[in-house]
Amino acid sequence: MGVVDGRVDVVVVGGGVIGSAAAWRSAARGRSVVLLEQFEPGHARGASHGTSRIYRQAYEDGFHTTLAGRAFPLWRTLEEITGTRVLTLTGAVDHGHPGCVLSRAETLASLGIAHEVLDPKDAEKRWTGMRFDTAVLHHPAAGRLHADLSVQALQDAARRAGAEVRHRVAVREIHGAASGVEVVTDTGVIRAGHAVLAAGAWTRTLLANTNIRPAPVLPPLRTTQEQPAHFVPVTDATWPSFVHHPGSELTTTGIYGLGSASGVKIGEHGTGPEVHPDARDFRPDPDGVQRLVDYAAVWLPGVDASSAAPDSCLYTTTPDSRFVVDRLGDVTVAAGFSGHGFKFAPAVGELVAGLVAGDVRTPRAFRFGPRQAVVA
Numbered sequence: 001m002g003v004v005d006g007r008v009d010v011v012v013v014g015g016g017v018i019g020s021a022a023a024w025r026s027a028a029r030g031r032s033v034v035l036l037e038q039f040e041p042g043h044a045r046g047a048s049h050g051t052s053r054i055y056r057q058a059y060e061d062g063f064h065t066t067l068a069g070r071a072f073p074l075w076r077t078l079e080e081i082t083g084t085r086v087l088t089l090t091g092a093v094d095h096g097h098p099g100c101v102l103s104r105a106e107t108l109a110s111l112g113i114a115h116e117v118l119d120p121k122d123a124e125k126r127w128t129g130m131r132f133d134t135a136v137l138h139h140p141a142a143g144r145l146h147a148d149l150s151v152q153a154l155q156d157a158a159r160r161a162g163a164e165v166r167h168r169v170a171v172r173e174i175h176g177a178a179s180g181v182e183v184v185t186d187t188g189v190i191r192a193g194h195a196v197l198a199a200g201a202w203t204r205t206l207l208a209n210t211n212i213r214p215a216p217v218l219p220p221l222r223t224t225q226e227q228p229a230h231f232v233p234v235t236d237a238t239w240p241s242f243v244h245h246p247g248s249e250l251t252t253t254g255i256y257g258l259g260s261a262s263g264v265k266i267g268e269h270g271t272g273p274e275v276h277p278d279a280r281d282f283r284p285d286p287d288g289v290q291r292l293v294d295y296a297a298v299w300l301p302g303v304d305a306s307s308a309a310p311d312s313c314l315y316t317t318t319p320d321s322r323f324v325v326d327r328l329g330d331v332t333v334a335a336g337f338s339g340h341g342f343k344f345a346p347a348v349g350e351l352v353a354g355l356v357a358g359d360v361r362t363p364r365a366f367r368f369g370p371r372q373a374v375v376a
């Protein structure tokens with residue numbers, strides 16, 4: 001197989017939301033960039049498809065809250081560049097376990113981010129499709145991202161900045177070269193100064209086929225098949241994005257949700273079975289669907305609880321749910337987005353671009369190496 005390209009500055013492997021954002025931000029810095037995606041545009045085999053993802057800033061810690069805040073103007077810049085609306089502000093609410101709600105309120109307060117804490121009865125008057133049991137944290141700088149449109153817009157912006165975006169090209173191996181890397185694909189070899197691995201659930205396989213020394217050591221990554229479901233709304237209620245933390249009246253696992261073009265989506269966070277990304281059945285687990293139906297029947301009077309339409313998507317999770325975004329030599333890895341990475345994508349893309357350029361340092365939370373498991 002011959003070399004099909006002249007040398008480029010950066011090859012990004014993986015055209016999900018993270019790789020697409022990394023390609024955009026690197027190209028925006030004037031680098032020559034090729035983005036390679038093994039499947040067709042808009043495919044549903046990874047983690048970045050569908051009509052909705054929550055955008056919110058209320059995290060327990062200041063680090064993630066600040067990172068989500070950094071992503072906000074970049075989402076808006078993306079919209080301006082591409083003329084595509086991807087982020088709709090609806091506000092977000094947290095309710096349930098009082099400790100979870102109040103710690104997030106404290107973090108928002110410490111960073112000067114607008115928010116309010118409402119009595120549950122007042123919250124029910126405002127969001128009539130929902131039931132609340134405890135104090136409700138609301139912050140308005142939150143809402144929903146359209147997932148498919150976001151990925152499309154990020155790739156469009158990458159192209160406008162000069163990147164080449166190629167679908168249906170799978171990377172088989174990456175070799176270290178005297179200077180930079182050689183990326184072996186099923187259509188040829190690309191020489192590059194740097195490789196960015198943003199391969200989602202395929203990251204381990206890709207790294208196993210990467211002959212770079214020293215090799216980055218990643219924390220364990222668990223891939224699970226998750227199944228949120230959409231429900232048909234039965235009122236004209238407005239829907240914030242929401243997280244219901246277990247620990248008050250809710251005694252089962254926590255639930256996230258939001259309104260979307262496909263209905264009101266709710267899901268459990270990371271409860272699905274472990275799978276290999278190339279050998280999964282996409283079939284919903286009936287018990288899991290029933291749990292969502294039961295939740296909707298009790299907590300969401302604004303939907304038809306019998307109308308569940310399940311979907312299938314992958315989580316790739318680190319032991320502490322913190323991402324891996326780190327560089328070693330001529331390789332940067334952006335992986336392990338642990339079921340909450342979408343909202344941050346342009347800020348992560350900017351971080352990757354900085355790591356590739358060598359002008360930023362990896363945040364401690366995102367470094368290679370082992371991680372302590374978080375006990376839920």
Ligand SMILES: Cc1cc2nc3c(=O)[nH]c(=O)nc-3n(C[C@H](O)[C@H](O)[C@H](O)COP(=O)(O)OP(=O)(O)OC[C@H]3O[C@@H](n4cnc5c(N)ncnc54)[C@H](O)[C@@H]3O)c2cc1C
Nearest residue numbers: 014016018038046047048054171200202313337341342343
């Ligand atoms: C059900 C569900 C709900 C979620 N809800 C939210 C939410 O509300 N808010 C939020 O912020 N986040 C949410 N997330 C998480 C978020 O969607 C993910 O963190 C994010 O999409 C991960 O993107 P990624 O680019 O890392 O992975 P992916 O989207 O999987 O992209 C990786 C890409 O790499 C490609 N690839 C792999 N190997 C190769 C190769 N060798 N050659 C070429 N291409 C390759 C794959 O085909 C794939 O397209 C949710 C995730 C799921 C599953």
